Amino acid sequence: MNGESLNILNDRLKKLKAQFPEIFTEELIDMEKLKATFTDNINFNNERYVLNWAGKSDAFKTLQIPTTATLKPQPKESVNFDTTENVFIEGENLEVLKVLQKSYYGKIKCIIIDPPYNTGNDSFIYPDSFKENNADYEKRFGDKDEEGYLMKEGMFRKNSKESGHYHSNWLSMMYPRLFLAKNLLRDDGVIFVHIDDNEVHNLRMIMNEIFGEENFVANFLWKKKGTTSNVEGAQVSSLTDSTLCYRRSEDTIIKPRIKEKETRSYPYKDNEGLYRTTGIEKKDSGSYKRETMKFKIIGQLRRIGKRWQIGEKTARKLENKNRFIFDGEKILLKIYDFEDKNTTSARPNLLFEHGSTDSASNTIKKLFDGKEELFDNPKPVKLIKELISFSTDNNDTILDFFAGSGTTAQAVLELNKEDGGNRKFILVQLPELCYENSEAYKAGYKTIADISKERIRRVIKKIEKEQAEAQKQKEEQLDFGDNPESKPLDLGFKAFRLAPSNFKIWRGSNINEDNLTQQLEIFTNPVHEGSIHENILYELILKAGYLLTDKIIENGELKIVNDELILIIETRDMQKAVDKALSLIQSQQSIKKVIILDILFKNNDQLKTNTVLQMRDAGVEFKTI
Numbered sequence: 001m002n003g004e005s006l007n008i009l010n011d012r013l014k015k016l017k018a019q020f021p022e023i024f025t026e027e028l029i030d031m032e033k034l035k036a037t038f039t040d041n042i043n044f045n046n047e048r049y050v051l052n053w054a055g056k057s058d059a060f061k062t063l064q065i066p067t068t069a070t071l072k073p074q075p076k077e078s079v080n081f082d083t084t085e086n087v088f089i090e091g092e093n094l095e096v097l098k099v100l101q102k103s104y105y106g107k108i109k110c111i112i113i114d115p116p117y118n119t120g121n122d123s124f125i126y127p128d129s130f131k132e133n134n135a136d137y138e139k140r141f142g143d144k145d146e147e148g149y150l151m152k153e154g155m156f157r158k159n160s161k162e163s164g165h166y167h168s169n170w171l172s173m174m175y176p177r178l179f180l181a182k183n184l185l186r187d188d189g190v191i192f193v194h195i196d197d198n199e200v201h202n203l204r205m206i207m208n209e210i211f212g213e214e215n216f217v218a219n220f221l222w223k224k225k226g227t228t229s230n231v232e233g234a235q236v237s238s239l240t241d242s243t244l245c246y247r248r249s250e251d252t253i254i255k256p257r258i259k260e261k262e263t264r265s266y267p268y269k270d271n272e273g274l275y276r277t278t279g280i281e282k283k284d285s286g287s288y289k290r291e292t293m294k295f296k297i298i299g300q301l302r303r304i305g306k307r308w309q310i311g312e313k314t315a316r317k318l319e320n321k322n323r324f325i326f327d328g329e330k331i332l333l334k335i336y337d338f339e340d341k342n343t344t345s346a347r348p349n350l351l352f353e354h355g356s357t358d359s360a361s362n363t364i365k366k367l368f369d370g371k372e373e374l375f376d377n378p379k380p381v382k383l384i385k386e387l388i389s390f391s392t393d394n395n396d397t398i399l400d401f402f403a404g405s406g407t408t409a410q411a412v413l414e415l416n417k418e419d420g421g422n423r424k425f426i427l428v429q430l431p432e433l434c435y436e437n438s439e440a441y442k443a444g445y446k447t448i449a450d451i452s453k454e455r456i457r458r459v460i461k462k463i464e465k466e467q468a469e470a471q472k473q474k475e476e477q478l479d480f481g482d483n484p485e486s487k488p489l490d491l492g493f494k495a496f497r498l499a500p501s502n503f504k505i506w507r508g509s510n511i512n513e514d515n516l517t518q519q520l521e522i523f524t525n526p527v528h529e530g531s532i533h534e535n536i537l538y539e540l541i542l543k544a545g546y547l548l549t550d551k552i553i554e555n556g557e558l559k560i561v562n563d564e565l566i567l568i569i570e571t572r573d574m575q576k577a578v579d580k581a582l583s584l585i586q587s588q589q590s591i592k593k594v595i596i597l598d599i600l601f602k603n604n605d606q607l608k609t610n611t612v613l614q615m616r617d618a619g620v621e622f623k624t625i
Contacts, residue, residue: 003503003543003625004066006101008180051205053168056175063176067098068505070539071496071548077453079460080492085549086409087426088456090449091498093401096428097180099498102545108184108426109396111191112387112408114379115177118170118199171202177401178210184399188251190217190391193244194379200242207246217245217254222383223352243351243387255390256344266337276340277325277332281306297331298324347390355380364405367458374440374451375405384411394421403429406452409493410459416489417463424490424549427452431497453495460491494548502531502539503625526625527599536569540595540625556580563588568596574604578611585618598624 017024023033035042071089075081078088089096181191191211195203200219208216220243229237245254266274280297282288284307293307297315302308308315318324323334360380361373368374384407388398394416400408412425429449434441445451467489503526527536541550541561550562557571558581566584571577577600585591594615601608601624608624615622 003068003501003505005068005098005543006105006183007064007066008101008183009064051209053171054165055168055172059172059175062094062172063179067095068501068503069095069099070499070501070535071096071099071542072499072535073538074495074497077495078493079457080490081494084490084492084494085422085424086412086490086493087424087496087548088403088409088453088493089426089428089496089498090431090447090453091428091496092430093428094177094180096498097177097184097401099542100426101180101183103542103547104184104399104426106184106186107397107547108399109186109189110388110392110398111181111185111189112194112384112398112400113181113192113402114194114400114404115174115402116170117196118167119196167199167202170199171206174203175206175210178206181399181401182210182248185248187249188253189248190252190254191246191248192220192387192391194222194241195244196241197238200244203244207244211246211248215247215249215252217247217252218347218349219244220349220351220387222354223350224357226356245391252391254347257347257390264340266340268334270334272334273336273338275334275336277327278335280309280331280333282309283307298326300326300331303330351383351386354386355382360407363410364455367455367462368443371439371443373438374443374445375448378405379407381407381411381414384408385415388412388415388423392423394419394423397424397426399426399428401428403427403452404448406455409452409456413456413459413463413489413491417466420487420489422487422490425493427456427493453493456493463489463491496538496548499535500528502528502536504528527597533569536597537567540567540569541565544593544595555584558584560584560591563590564592566591566594568594568600570597571600574600574602574607578607578614582614582618585620591620593621593623595623595625 013029016029020037023029023037025033069091071091073081074090078084178191178193185191193203193207204216204219221240222243223239224241225239227239247254264276266276268275268277281302282293284290284294284302284305288307290307293309293311294302295308295312295315297308298319310318318333325332325334357377357380359382360378361375363381364374364378365371388411392398398408398412403409406427406429409425409427412423415421416423429452431447431449433447434445434451440448440451445454537552537559538548541552542548544561544565546561546565553560553563557568557577559567559569561567566581568577568581578596581594585594596611598608601611612622
């Protein structure tokens with residue numbers, strides 16, 4: 001079994017070969033055949049519109065390198081670990097995105113991220129492709145303090161405007177992450193990326209390249225503050241930030257804005273019932289001019305420069321039903337409450353009533369018992385709820401791999417409470433150290449990830465308290481209702497941490513006399529000393545392509561995942577465990593795959609060979625590691 005993440009290049013080649021086998025020769029793309037097949041669609045002119053920057057080729061190589069890393073479960077950091085479908089992952093997000101490729105490919109409905117804006121004061125992780133190779137980058141990724149946290153002076157680099165590669169560094173950081181994120185989206189998926197004026201132009205260009213210009217949906221403008229501020233040297237004060245929205249494909253649907261009937265007022269009443277009124281005039285000029293729409297209605301002409309919106313035949317029918325009134329100035333049409341319907345309109349790109357930076361800070365302050373400034377420039381929950389509400393359905397999964405303070409998790413949990421939905425979140429946050437002079441550090445939070453997790457815990461407690469109070473009030477009023485009980489909310493999250501593989505990695509390209517013996521030991525025992533069974537279990541689940549939240553049933557030595565996968569990672573009697581697995585396969589037709597640690601066969605080649613044959617006869621895929 002391959003212990004690496006999905007190989008992006010190989011995956012794309014397989015898809016290309018499936019569509020165009022004629023352009024391949026001996027498993028490689030034949031350029032002559034490619035030209036012959038697409039003669040009219042190949043641009044041979046070197047002068048063309050293209051986005052390029054110093055380090056782009058290195059950024060593309062970075063995303064193609066598979067990872068052997070895994071995710072280590074952290075039950076003590078979690079809430080309702082065994083039952084929840086929400087996930088929080090602590091780790092460098094590029095590596096995490098690679099780890100998730102096999103399991104979550106094409107499964108995410110909505111991605112919302114708030115990356116560094118590249119203001120000149122940001123510190124973020126990027127390989128300096130002009131000075132270091134990938135080995136240096138990986139070495140720097142290992143720069144941690146005694147407690148295992150990434151050190152600021154190691155991975156994190158300030159990208160100042162004085163840098164000769166100021167924009168290039170930011171693009172090299174963003175490109176591979178956005179590329180891998182696209183793979184995780186469903187065909188009807190959508191991505192929102194927050195940004196300001198510093199990089200909105202460059203972000204738009206790389207999004208066009210990765211997602212396709214035809215999949216641009218909108219540049220939503222969010223009003224982040226209500227008043228202008230005096231910034232030294234600035235002649236214009238920016239009140240808005242951008243949120244770029246792209247779809248995965250034309251299957252994506254952005255829900256229209258709905259004006260619900262229930263929100264309308266029906267202030268008038270006649271023998272037919274309650275009604276409201278609406279005008280029926282339209283301007284009568286240019287392309288709107290209609291000579292046939294200027295007749296009298298209940299003896300009144302339309303106003304000067306106007307015409308009616310309805311034809312004469314329709315008007316006469318409505319006249320006979322006493323549907324018109326004259327208010328002394330114009331004709332109005334009665335709309336009764338029993339005939340009114342919800343109306344829809346295209347969604348505006350202005351988000352001016354969805355919270356501000358100040359309101360977002362106040363939300364965090366209130367959650368954390370009045371503690372000041374735990375997190376800089378958070379996004380308001382109201383904004384994220386709005387994005388989620390018009391781009392997802394009640395059972396969808398939302399991913400945020402620049403999780404920050406955890407706003408996306410709060411938005412998902414609150415939306416579910418409001419409408420009874422079962423949306424799931426996956427949050428990824430780097431264990432970035434808080435500065436020792438920061439309010440967060442003084443409050444006991446060593447990393448940004450610590451703040452994120454604690455915020456989610458507090459939101460869960462807040463919702464639980466609100467539910468208990470609502471239930472108590474209902475019981476006191478003896479309002480037991482006739483409605484069926486709603487499905488319990490998923491108030492929890494499974495915490496994981498990015499970690500090296502539990503399995504020793506065969507490095508054939510680096511073998512020499514000094515490490516040959518060490519490499520050969522992999523065949524004796526591939527598991528690292530000290531690896532615990534739960535960590536191995538989740539690594540195998542991920543690398544077999546299953547979700548972190550799939551149901552796990554323990555049946556003695558057998559771990560059954562999602563009723564499809566049997567894992568055997570510990571047993572005292574291998575023959576008994578194999579027999580038990582075969583019996584389960586016969587009784588449970590849904591089993592598709594069996595994975596066993598090779599070391600459990602204890603060099604019994606006959607038992608292993610028999611197991612291979614028996615699994616083949618049973619019609620299931622069998623692998624050892």
